[in-house]
Amino acid sequence: MALHALAGTLFTVQTVAGILANFSLLYCYVSLCLTGFRFKTTDVIVQHVTVANSLIMLSKGIPQTMTAFGVKHFLHEFGCTYILYIYRVARGVSIAATCILSVFQAIKTSPMNSSCKKLKTKATSYVGISIFLCWILYMCVNLIFPLFSDRNLNFKNLTRRKDSGYCSTWLKDGITNSLYIVFIFLPEILFSGLMLWSSSTMICILHRHRTQMQHIRKARLSPRPSPEARATQNILTLVCTFVSFYTLSSTVYAYISAFDISSKWLNNIFDLISTCFPTISPLVLMNPDHTVKKLWTKFRQSIRCTSHLC
Structure with a gap:
């Protein structure tokens, strides 16, 4: 009973912190947009x-928190299917958008005489369409969940159920799983590789810039990094946070799948790790040097200005 309470407490703290942090950022962005x-x-x-x-x-934090407190199978098959659909789409877009952020910043910080010279001028116009295509791609690919989850479709390749605690889904073998691996997991591996490449590129650029500026610092100029360098460092922190948790969660998931382990604690650990990045990323973005912090300051100033009718 104490173990259930501990798991429930951990999930509750993580879910509440993640929802409050992310919705605070969204509130800030929407208000400034208006x-x-x-x-x-x-x-x-x-x-x-x-x-x-x-x-x-x-879609993941709230159900797994309820499950940790002993509330199980509260979603019927329809609800379970679409909760998983929303989670998979959001997870894919989160990975893809983080990759785009990392690659864009690497291109932006590259020297003008580098091979990315042409991309520096066109990258901004490509960002919007790239993210839009990511949403469309993952919404289409993940239709495999709602279209092929109904037990009444009489598929012969429905083998056994996977119990997620808050619901259970039918597992399939053969071509359905193969297509899902091709369209979901391979792009995730590609995005992770691109993030590692762009992060390495930014680290090299920052190191080269720091070396070149050492003699200027000796001339009693401010040792504080430039705004662009600070933004790059923050994006690097965000990307490294993502890669660390993604690698760890993938390793735990591969271990559970390979040995067909049904340990509740291992599954709880996997669920905790898989939602760590969505919880921590807003805190990384809110650090004092990041643009989001400055936007939040401007938002508070605009609210204060409005209240005084200035």
């Missing part, structure tokens, strides 16, 4: 990451 504020390209990408993370916390 005032006609013009966002930078990186802010637009962060908005999509925040929306996706909010959906993850709602």
